[in-house]
Amino acid sequence: MKKITLIFTLLVSLLMYGQQEPQYTQYMYNTVSVNPGYAGTRGVASIFGLYRSQWVGLDGAPKTAQFSIHSPISYRGHGLGLSIINDEIGPARDTYINASYSYKLQLDYDTWLNLGLMAGGSFLEVDYDKLNVDNPGDPQLSGKLNKFSPNVGVGAYLHSDNWYIGLSVPALLETRFYDDIQQSVAKERMHFYLIGGYVFNLSPSIQFKPATLIKAVSGAPLAVDVSANFLFNENFTIGAAYRWDAAVSGLAGFNINRNLQIGYAYDFDTNRLGNYNSGSHEIFIRYEFISSSGNRLRTPRFF
Known part of the structure; x- marks a missing residue:
């Protein structure tokens, strides 16, 4: 039984080191989830929803659902946001709830720097009853584990009318999991x-x-995403993306009207994992409260 416990713990550790935080292909529309400095930079209240089904056909593959809302809260452009993410991998479910605040500084007539702070936490639930074990009656591998971990994050978002660059750490506190098992300890x-x-x-x-999006975490290879999108008549978007040594993606989006946008992405794995799944699907919808009086977003709709 110690062997089963050790194998399970190592598998969880690998998952946590390889993909501790949710992964997105359409990250260019989903910045507030990883950088609190983005809150309010759209210039209007913005509601965003996303669903991602990763590695379709593989048992226990990640499934992610996200809801976020952010808006400027003063004439100076300071922003406030809320993000809720539900991430499922195998028997584990992680729910992240974070509030964001950004302080806007004007550096030039068309250049701004937003400094952001994020606070909240995650609720981890592991349902051991979903595991296939040799001895289902083992109390160590039955029931549920529930753990809440508070956290804080920071971010900086520098942007102009046609470019942006951001640096952030969404979670500064490192949380230890499964430290009651002597053979292995996983740490976020x-x-x-x-x-x-x-x-x-x-x-x-x-x-x-x-x-581009570059993600670095100790104990895992550097993750690099690059993408290229074309926007036609401010209505239709089409493009492609590449995740280094992992996947190629196709992206498409449509602005139904000046308030409502939808988008879809499909990933095909270029590594050996691609032999065991049918790819990943991701869809998003974004609604923005742009008035009919002629107000337009100051930054391009691309970001």
Whole structure:
């Protein structure tokens, strides 16, 4: 039985080291979840919802649902936001709830720096009854584990009308899990996020935006995502993305009207894991409270 416990603990540890925080392909629309400095930078109240089904066909594969809302709260552009994320991997479910605040500084007539603070925590639930074990009656592998871990994060978001760059650490506190098992202890580590993008106006009706997200965490390889999207007539978006040594993706989006946008992404794994799943699907919807009086977003709709 110690062997089963050890194997389970090592598997959980590998999952936590490899993907401790949720992974997104359409990160360019979902910045507030990883950088509190982004809160309020859209210039209007913005509601965002996303669902991701990763590695379809693989038992216990990650499934992520997210809801967020953020808005400027003063004429100076300071922002406030709330993000709720539910992330499921195998028998484990992690629910993150975080509030964000950003303080806006104008550096030039068209350049701003938002400094952000994030506070909240995560609720971890592990349902041992979902495991297939040789001895189902073992009390060590039955029932549920529930753990709450408070956390704080910081972020900086520098942006202009056609470019942005951000650096953030969404969780500064490192939480230990399963420390009651002598053979192995899993620890949630700090993740460092560096994001950036630039919008090129190719013509009056076509915009092009390359973007990147780099994620670093101790104990795991550097994760690098690069993407390129085209926006046609401020209505239709199409593009592609590449996750270094992991996946290639296709992206598409549509602005139903000036308030409502939807998007879809499909990932195909380029590593050996691709032999055992049917890819990953991700869909998002964003609604923004843009009035009909003619107010427009100051920054391009790409970000």
